[in-house]
Each structure stands twice: as C-alpha cells, then as structure tokens.
Amino acid sequence: MPLKIYNTLTRKKQVFTPIKKSHVSIYSCGPTVYWYQHIGNLRSYIFSDVLKRILLFNGYNVRHVINITDVGHLTSDADEGEDKIEAAAKKEHKTAHQISEHYFSVFKNDLGKLNIILPDVWPKASEHIEEQIGLIEELEEKGYTYKTADGIYFNTSKFKKYGKMARLNIKGLQAGKRVSMGDKKNLTDFALWKFSDPPGVRQQEWDSPWGIGFPGWHIECSAMSMKYLGDKFDIHTGGEDHISVHHTNEIAQSEAVTGKPFVNYWMHGAFLTFKGEKISKSKGGLYTLSELENMGFNALDYRYFCLTTSYRKQLDFSIEKLKSAKNTYERLKNICQELKDDGSENKKYLEDFGKAVNDDINTVKAVQIIWKLLRDQKANGKLETVRKMDEVFALNLLIKEHIKIPKNIQSLIDEREQARKNKNWRLADELRDKISSYGYTLSDTTEGPVVKKT
Numbered sequence: 001m002p003l004k005i006y007n008t009l010t011r012k013k014q015v016f017t018p019i020k021k022s023h024v025s026i027y028s029c030g031p032t033v034y035w036y037q038h039i040g041n042l043r044s045y046i047f048s049d050v051l052k053r054i055l056l057f058n059g060y061n062v063r064h065v066i067n068i069t070d071v072g073h074l075t076s077d078a079d080e081g082e083d084k085i086e087a088a089a090k091k092e093h094k095t096a097h098q099i100s101e102h103y104f105s106v107f108k109n110d111l112g113k114l115n116i117i118l119p120d121v122w123p124k125a126s127e128h129i130e131e132q133i134g135l136i137e138e139l140e141e142k143g144y145t146y147k148t149a150d151g152i153y154f155n156t157s158k159f160k161k162y163g164k165m166a167r168l169n170i171k172g173l174q175a176g177k178r179v180s181m182g183d184k185k186n187l188t189d190f191a192l193w194k195f196s197d198p199p200g201v202r203q204q205e206w207d208s209p210w211g212i213g214f215p216g217w218h219i220e221c222s223a224m225s226m227k228y229l230g231d232k233f234d235i236h237t238g239g240e241d242h243i244s245v246h247h248t249n250e251i252a253q254s255e256a257v258t259g260k261p262f263v264n265y266w267m268h269g270a271f272l273t274f275k276g277e278k279i280s281k282s283k284g285g286l287y288t289l290s291e292l293e294n295m296g297f298n299a300l301d302y303r304y305f306c307l308t309t310s311y312r313k314q315l316d317f318s319i320e321k322l323k324s325a326k327n328t329y330e331r332l333k334n335i336c337q338e339l340k341d342d343g344s345e346n347k348k349y350l351e352d353f354g355k356a357v358n359d360d361i362n363t364v365k366a367v368q369i370i371w372k373l374l375r376d377q378k379a380n381g382k383l384e385t386v387r388k389m390d391e392v393f394a395l396n397l398l399i400k401e402h403i404k405i406p407k408n409i410q411s412l413i414d415e416r417e418q419a420r421k422n423k424n425w426r427l428a429d430e431l432r433d434k435i436s437s438y439g440y441t442l443s444d445t446t447e448g449p450v451v452k453k454t
C-alpha cells in the first residue's frame, strides 16, 4: 500500500510522491531555545520522528533538518514585544549565547531519551544571518518589501496567493482587526528585519544594508530550509499553531523569491492540551520531560502515550492517563521480552502494520496490531515482526534494561532462592509478595529469577 499523508495545503490525504525517487527532504520547525521544551513541544518532534521512521520503513533515504531559533522570535507573533532569548538572558543574568546553548543541550538530551533520531543538520538562526539578509535583498529587488520606522516589512498584498494554505479570509481579518498596525500597510504584513532600538543594547544584533538589527522569525526558516534542502523540498512539519502565521509567511517569502512552489507537503501536529487548553511555554508550560522522570515516568512511557492518539487529534494530558499508558507499555514490553526467535517473520501482521502506518501515520491502529499479534496464539515469527515494528515505534520493546536492584531486594531474592532450594514454598511465596510490595516482580526462568520493576 502506498504511503498516504494528510497535506494541510489541500486538506486531503494524498499519496506521497517525493521529488527525487528515493530521497525525502524534511524540515521541522525547531524550538525557540529560551526555556525548556515542554511535553507539548516534544509531542511535535515525536510526530516528525514517527513520520521519518515510516519513510525509512518504506525504504526511502531521509534528509532531515530541525532548526534552532536563537534570535528573532518575539513575545508576540505580530512582530511586537521583546525577543524571547534576550528577555531570558536578562532574567537569568546570562548571555544570549549561554541561554540558547543551555536549552538547546537540554532539548537534544530530551530527543535522545525519546528515541527521536537526531536530524542531519540543526542550523541556528544566529549563524545564518548572511543567508537571511540575502533573501531579504532579493525580496527588496522584486518589490515585495517596504521600510517602516522599526524595520523592513513584507508587503503581503503583493503576493497574490497569500494565506492560501491557511485559508485566511484577508478581508475579514482586516475588518475585524484588533491589533495595532503601527506603520504596516496591511494587517498581515510581517517583519523581515527589525532595527535595534537603540543599537548597542541588544546582545544579538548585526549590520545590514538597512541598518543594525536582527532578522524576523519567519525569514530564518525560509533561509535555512532552502540552504540545506533546496528551493523546493518534500515535507515541512510543525505544530498546528504555525499554520496561520509562521508557515503562511514562510510560503509567501520563499515563493516570492523563487517564483515556484516551496514545499509539496505541509504536515501539522495537533496540540497536547491540558483540561482542553493549549499548553504553552509562554504561560509556564506544563511538564518538562525531566519533571515527568522525577515523578517516576520514563521518556518512552510518554512516547507510547503519544502513539495511542492520532497526530492530527488534540491529545489531552493528565497524569492519570500517562500512568495508564505506562502500565500498558510496560505490559507490552514485558511480553515482548519473553518472545523466542523461531527464525521467521509474520508477513500478514507486517503487511497490516505497513498498511496502518502508511495510512497517514495511523499509529493507533499500528499499536492495536502489535497487541493482536502478541495475543494471537497461532501466529509465528513474533520476535522478528516485533523487531521490525519497533523500527517505527522506537519503544525499545526488545531491549533488556539492566535494572539496578537495591541491596535489600537482592537479599530477599537470595533468601527466596534458598527457600525454594529447601522446598519451603510457603516462605518462598511470602518473600515474593514482599518483593512485589517494594515494586518489583519476580519470574522464575530456567536461567534463574528475573526481576522487573513494576
């Protein structure tokens, strides 16, 4: 079954056809590294990782770029407010560079814990100023820009297809406008370059043909994606919040420069919500991955939790739901760990699995299929089939973890082994119960007792 994905451009599931026969290029809007990424942000990267793994499963080579926004993202998406990185530097009494490096390294760590394949390139906006200035110059030459007191703006009325992907009703927006326009000619116009006001105060600013300042948030993604993937590439991902402004502006700038379609497939991950509301960093976020870990969860519990809902549906988070996902995931993993290799793989289940994941990343169905396989008494090739499926799930289903057994538990285990040798079954059972009351389960195998954390 061919891979089908939902394209926000057409609002349809479409058969995926890459530009080059076996190579796929993906750009994912990366984090603004002024604070920890919360688990909502991380849901977006789990989604792009599963997409990438499905492409690999289908035999494609994948080139993946995730950018790092370390300048230019203002507190308001309407080109107003403070630069988030500069504000964090002030608050934490650090340099902008220290701030971005710190949160970038935490982000990288989180991706690793979540088994997310790291991108081929993660360009930083502050290291691509020349490319961004280059694009703005081209836009200027082509008559798409104008200057105001605070920067160089993109004139959206000059780009006829502006807002097409987001299905923006431009006239309606203009009529109902509630935000201040400043010197902007149209409500939807956006900054390509902002002037430092006054120069010498910001930590990150650069000289440009228009004056000292810094790039707008949208131009960075056009500059870096085109630099590393070409003027036109296959897939662009991001959270659903990016559809109406950020991605709409990326399309306008890029297509105005090149005169051709920028990206073939736009894919958007739905939000993680809490009590029905969007979780956002600017409102303090919800949990970070480390916070979940401190509460006794594993990163992969969260990955499993995300896989059980379609990436296109909002997912409402609660600790209770995560606990239940953790239990199911651990059960799944425990069953997989007991599987024995019979030298085959199960073609039918693999085919069903392939159909599910190729149907717009239907991980919900794919998870049901692995459970069905494990429960199927007659199915052959379970181990190899699980191994293949886990290339997409990336849940370490077959990786045995070496758990550290505390001393007191180890002596209970030893005592119980002795009791079993003495055929004192009552004492052995009592000791097993005691061990389990500490949160460990014991199973007796031919190689001796195997202990797992419950």
Ligand code: AMP
Pocket: 029, 030, 031, 032, 033, 039, 040, 041, 042, 043, 044, 069, 237, 238, 239, 240, 241, 242, 269, 270, 271, 272, 273, 278, 279, 280, 281
């Ligand atoms: P940011 O660091 O704010 O630029 O966001 C990084 C990524 O997380 C972007 O792709 C956002 O669209 C996405 N994102 C932000 N909030 C959420 C959320 N609550 N659920 C899922 N994705 C989100």
Ligand code: ZN
Pocket: 028, 029, 030, 221, 246
């Ligand atoms: Zn972006």
